[in-house]
Amino acid sequence: MHYPNGKKRMTTNQSKNTLNNPTNFGKRGMTLENDINETNHYYLEWNIAVVHKKPTPVQIVQVDYPKRSAAVIREAYFKQASTTDYNGLYKGRYIDFEAKETRSRTSFPLANIHQHQVDHMKSVVEHNGICFLIIRFENQDESFLLPAEQFFPYWDRQFQGGRKSIPINDIKEHGFKIPFSLQAKVDYLKVIEQVYL
């Protein structure tokens, strides 16, 4: 883990929006992400499952190799993910999911998901993997597991004049509330166990 040496560099193209705190980076959606990472860590520590978040995809353009210190990436850009964020292994089964939170109290906006992620999810289902979304409604502090098979019709319908979000009641009907525990804050394997195995 390499952190900056504490010196503030002055650059002419630095804008007001510069973030200088690594842990604070990309704050939106970090709560759910942190909870899932902790849960996955717990699963791994207790030898329950092997699930990891994939690194953020980045297009690296320029790298400096200073003498006597670590390589520094000086220019890079965020790339859109071509798959979901999480995958892994549970009892010999491949599992794959995307996690999103919303501030809406009434529905989950489909704009949170990208077409190529859905393409990926459809491939996973076709090849007999376990695939789902974890959707958290921040205000209610409730998280749901929505199986990909239940999600696809909502996704596809939006292109035939359907609504661009999934009502929370539909998520409750077709999905499963994910239990919370102190050790596994988003204990999604409990649902997997019931629904898929």
Next chain:
Amino acid sequence: MHYPNGKKRMTTNQSKNTLNNPTNFGKRGMTLENDINETNHYYLEWNIAVVHKKPTPVQIVQVDYPKRSAAVIREAYFKQASTTDYNGLYKGRYIDFEAKETRSRTSFPLANIHQHQVDHMKSVVEHNGICFLIIRFENQDESFLLPAEQFFPYWDRQFQGGRKSIPINDIKEHGFKIPFSLQAKVDYLKVIEQVYL
């Protein structure tokens, strides 16, 4: 995909070793990586399997948000991968592997692999995933699939005074030569099919 706007920026801390070509980045091992990526693309296109390379893990420290253009990462560092580089799904089975090439003609140096990658591979095997190494001997232009279960004894023995590399003859004995085809240059699923399924 965001590319630089073509202007050469001048920075004082730019060293002689600066790479400015995104496709050329991290050249070592790119041939095997490219061949595997192409193979995975072929598997995906033909609906044979869903396997992806994970993005390079990067610790992002500073991001600029210029007006009217994409966010630019201005300071970031390479992190060591905590898992293997590739995983995915084939006929409902979880598959997971690391790919390495060596210029040695006689053996594969264990220094190419990190302890936490081995820890990860052991977890995968324990949870009934399909786990292996792809090892290419560059000079002979031969690639082998070595099942993780065959690899572990060599890894563990190095800490009990054993050698720090695996002789090519042992790889030939315990592993499987991966066939080449024009469409699937590293057609590892052919081996998986024979060995695991």
